[in-house]
Amino acid sequence: MSESAVPATAEPTHHHTGRRVLVNTGALTSASLWRIGMSFILQVLIARRLGVDGLGHYTIALAYLNVSQVIAELGLPTLLVRDLAQHPTHRRSYFRWLLGIQLVTSVLTWMGLITLTFVLPFAPVTAMSLWLVGASLPLYAITSASETLFQAGERMELVMGVEVLVNTLILVFSIGVLWSGGNELMLIAVIIVTQAISALLCLVLLARSRILAAPQEHVHVQLESLLRRTMPFFGLSLSDVLLQRLDILLLSFVAGPTVTGIYSAAYNVVRVLMKLIQSFWKALYPTLSRLHRQTRERYDRLSALSLRFGLVAVLPVAAIGFGVAPELLNLLFGGDYGASARAYQILIWAAPLFLIEVYATTLLMIEHQLRASLWISVVHILGTVLLLPPLTQLLGANGAALAVVLAGSLGSALSLYLLHKMRLPLRVKRFWGLGIATVAAGLVAFFLPAFWLATAALAATVYLVLCWATGVLTVGDFQTLRRTLLSSEAK
Template identity: 30%
Template sequence: MGTLRRVAKNTSFLSAEILLINLLSFVLVIYVARKLGAVDFGKYAFAKALLEILVVWADLGLTKLLIRDVARDREGLSSILTDFFALKLVYTVLTLGVIVFITRLLGYGSEVRWIVYILGAAYLIHSFSGLMVSVFQGFERMEYGSILSVLRSVLVLTFGLIVLMSGYGVVGLCFSVLAANVIHFVLTFYILRARFTIIFFRFHLNQWWRIVREGCSFGMGSVFVRIFARVDSVMLSKMIGMAVVGYYNAAYNIVLVLMFLPGALSQALFPMTARYFETDRNKMKKVFERSLKYSVLIGFPMATGLAVLAEPIIGMLYGADYAASASALKILSWTLALSFVTAMFGNLLNSANRQLCTTYNMVICAAVNVVMNLILIPFYGFIGASVATVLTEVILVTLTYKAVRQYVYVPKISSFMLRAILGSSMMGMAVYGVREYSLLLSIPFGITVYVIVLLFLRTFDREDWNILQQLLPAKVSTPGV
């Protein structure tokens, strides 16, 4: 099972980087929420949500396409990059115009508009940096992008804390993000020129249509992913108010910071399942089902723990002023469990060259999410938005599973799925009984109960133990040596 061992090691590497970036961002989010209060935090969260929906149009698959083109023709990097840079600039200017138009159309006040404009400039600059990082990935020099990403997160956190402690508020915070992104852009551009290529601005207009067409095939799915994931905050801001956006995002950010796990596992798994789809379907099935099993066994108890411990978690992180956020966290936690399953099924569809299925599924889910929010938010506020998010995720899991069955194969999932549900339920009841005593004791107690239940249900077979033995250090995995 060397292949699964490689997946685990690759996942650990990716997880460490993404976890560090997410934790730095999350520390700032917690401080912002506590320092500014629900209304100003809601303004900041709204601006981020709106921009995450709009700024994706400044890319439209250019970064992914550039990775592929550079990997195939490294000698022609300067010529390739010229056309990508030119189109990126066109996309960026158009997106900036859309940001200004949408913000004015929605009728927000001057402070909110300035927050969106400043943060929008920061996001667009960062998007440009992402295009240059694609060159590093095309040359398989991921360390440059990783170091720069961590550095950017450190700068955002440092500048943000200094600005907020100095009393400059949410507008000052946005300027700090802009400053960090400018530094990140300059450093990325310097490394690109010093280590990879000098950019000559000679355009090849005959290549532009190819880049636009192929880039859209890569990027349209991301557009609908962002709509599905972030439109609820925008709708809450107009239909209810900024304070509610703050309460909702306080809970949602806890879930988001944990969603790096399914993403990292999917990234690590993709090259392997894609290769085995062409060369060895049986091995592909074996790797996929084992990875899905571990994803479910990790995702379900995490969601259960968040739901049961929502009140003490919100109280510890955000304070008593955000007590209302606990209700949202109890519901949103289940998107975490479902995202593990969705990531695995989506990865398998991409490995089988069925990317369009993923895009179609996201179009459907984005539309359904908007409709459900329109129905639920007026009556139930951020609780309605939370329910809409979970129900849409259920639909996405159903659609992706159906597509996998139709286009790839019928995976065996019932056995470990039932064990994960039963184990998580037993763990949840045990943790509920002790949650009033200590949050720090409840978590290890819950993990212990969950593992005991899984062992009692004989969830792990000989192959699982062999994989564990391979992952452990030699002195641990080989008794007597």
């Protein structure tokens, strides 16, 4: 396909597409792995040092922080990553507006958190946590605006550098707090300090990266129009964070810190996988957005391959995790968290459902079908709101996990329907073989009486052998993926 209409100075060639995809995906995935690893280690230490209730209190505080960050962003990063990836000469003008808007909204959101403590019957520790955690929001606005430009410029390695340093500091400072007898409030103070470091580092990298270098056009930005365009993205971003945090927020009201702590132990393990899934699609988002504009054939091929290889990677993790859950949770959290293993065996199946949802919402955003993308999240959220309270009252933490999986099933079902209706890439070759391999791996992991690492390794081997034998994975698949990513002549 001819690209003569694409200016050489404005758009990268196909020769760079594969390298960018690999670098971007690798950088964001590495950053997510590091961030999740540091966060997970910290959660384990909190659970062991402060107990179930302490873990519950800290998880609730982080849930409110995550929701507040998304509210302060107003969906602008997602909108501008898409637009500025296609129009790089507009970066400087939009960065000024983005930073100014987010600084204002972050202060307003902080005030909202403070007001919330007077309206709702929070415990004193929770109320003070919300007061403190809001102080990090203006600092987060600087980081968010800077990383928006890093992503739009497909410079994910800069995001990785910031994430690696800051999350390492969070863990190091928090360990010092825990071993000096500190509590949840002191851990939140660590978040404020490290967010200040993150903001400063982002500004330095932004200046040195030349992302805002000439040529840059002066763009007349109409605030009302910008806010109107960002509202669907805000809805998607808010729904996304609610999908990940609504369960914790609801449990804080309907169950209390003990059940929340039991559920959180399982949730924090599953969240590692979900954040990796999210980072995978987030890394592909700007590249897919550019390919959608340049070469539809390559866009369709990369989308379909990404979905298939994503499922091939996630399904065995869910199946094997189901089988070795008791040993895994006992190793991580100790004997007091046996109930968390049962919740984990249910909750882990939310991960492949989440993969389908994120895939659908990513493609729908690129296709400018924002309302359809939003409906997926709305259905999922409504399912959680309706199912989690009664099932938690009936079955405790297991009921909460079951509610999350059922709500995810509703969201993924709607995702598949919308992808099919809009004729977007959906085909997964030999899905029946993938299902057989997944079930076999799960059965081996669950019934084999051996050390859990040996069991997991054997189950993974069974999975790979069956995938190869049934044609789920072939040499041709990897060759096709390589051509799609690395060759400008892929067909």
